[in-house]
């Protein structure tokens with residue numbers, strides 16, 4: 345109750361200040377003094393001359409109306425800002441005027457604090473606030489909602505279209521992102537900005553409006569750096585869907601909704617299938633098929649990556665047994681392991697147990713490890729796990745090769761069996777000499793190190809033929825086949841093997 349009364353008082357104070365600072369009030373000051381003299385004589389004039397400046401001093405009006413950085417008044421704290429937004433929102437209820445609310449976040453703020461310390465980070469926040477103010481008009485309002493996070497509510501105007509909102513957002517971004525010099529250190533910050541026009545805000549409450557801008561800001565941060573996004577209804581739906589995924593993901597894993605789909609890998613020399621990669625798919629009962637890009641973050645944040653690996657391994661081993669049973673040769677299945685799973689000290693035990701259960705040899709499993717994990721790892725458990733898996737006889741595939749700066753030493757240290765050349769090098773390789781040079785360099789290095797190669801994301805016959813000619817050992821991609829559910833693999837394998845028997849080898853003679 346006391347808090348509410350205090351905020352009410354603050355709002356009155358703010359309104360009184362607004363009136364006192366307005367040009368109209370200032371223009372009437374001389375008239376007020378003259379009126380006082382006319383009615384009450386010299387005494388009244390003296391009293392007014394003393395009382396008015398005192399009133400301004402007490403209310404803080406002189407200081408605030410003074411310097412340029414104070415043009416829009418103070419930077420309000422969260423609660424005061426919500427009150428301000430409430431007032432603006434109420435005032436606009438039956439008015440044709442328009443407004444917009446911006447949410448602004450300094451990107452990687454925690455890293456900034458870690459790198460430069462709290463004092464410097466505070467200075468950056470202060471300058472950011474000043475820079476935001478510098479591009480606004482005097483009646484616009486600014487609030488600081490959290491450390492490194494600001495919000496701006498524009499004073500209502502007659503015309504405020506989407507284009508003007510985007511332009512203002514861009515101007516704030518440019519102003520904030522100017523390098524900041526503090527104590528001889530130059531700091532570069534980027535900001536993600538989201539905004540919501542009043543008429544687009546869902547719900548009538550000020551908090552709904554602020555949340556809508558914050559939702560757009562979060563999307564801007566995800567798409568950043570320096571993202572700028574306008575709130576839309578679709579955005580809200582996506583956010584709700586994403587939130588729902590978090591609630592459902594555990595049940596989906598245990599309930600068998602998340603399963604591997606399989607994408608074949610073939611040998612460029614013989615055309616034969618040398619393996620399948622297991623790629624996670626969520627077959628959602630109402631939303632259809634959901635890709636890993638959408639649900640992996642939910643799995644990761646729910647701490648369920650290990651459970652995912654178990655599920656993927658279980659289904660992959662069951663698939664190997666089924667192909668064996670159908671007398672179709674599929675030498676191995678590649679399963680993706682994220683860094684967190686690889687740091688589990690009991691990983692080897694778990695994999696051995698699972699292989700035994702299915703009576704499969706370790707070489708039937710290819711462990712796909714991202715190049716970034718190998719390059720970054722100072723983690724002894726990861727190093728030991730990968731080395732043990734390799735000793736056991738599992739294949740180690742270095743995934744997304746070319747994107748993670750793994751050293752040649754680490755390729756040897758981890759006993760990598762094969763590198764998977766990232767799709768970014770393969771794209772348009774048949775038409776782009778630069779791409780060809782990069783692929784050739786990777787292939788030469790792999791040959792010298794005695795490791796096998798696989799090109800990912802092969803989409804066209806041209807790319808396939810070029811990779812074969814350059815001497816890449818294996819290819820995988822939509823050009824060969826899209827990932828498919830297990831049920832379709834046997835039919836696909838039969839068709840592929842029949843085609844191989846009918847057609848003499850296409851890829852002959854390698855370019856060196």
Ligand code: C2E
Pocket residue numbers: 607622623624635636637640652656680681682743744767800801802803820821822823827
């Ligand atoms: P990745 O391991 O690099 O897998 C290859 C991705 O490229 C797959 O995307 C695949 O569908 C896609 N792809 C295959 N051929 C082509 C092509 O010709 N063109 C293009 N444009 N794309 C192609 P997907 O299935 O969406 O998986 C994305 C990523 O999610 C994977 O990248 C992998 O890092 C991760 N992921 C998938 N399944 C699992 C899993 O079970 N566990 C973990 N930890 N990560 C997984």
Ligand code: CA
Pocket residue numbers: 621680712743
């Ligand atoms: Ca992979």
Ligand code: CA
Pocket residue numbers: 743744764766800
């Ligand atoms: Ca990959």
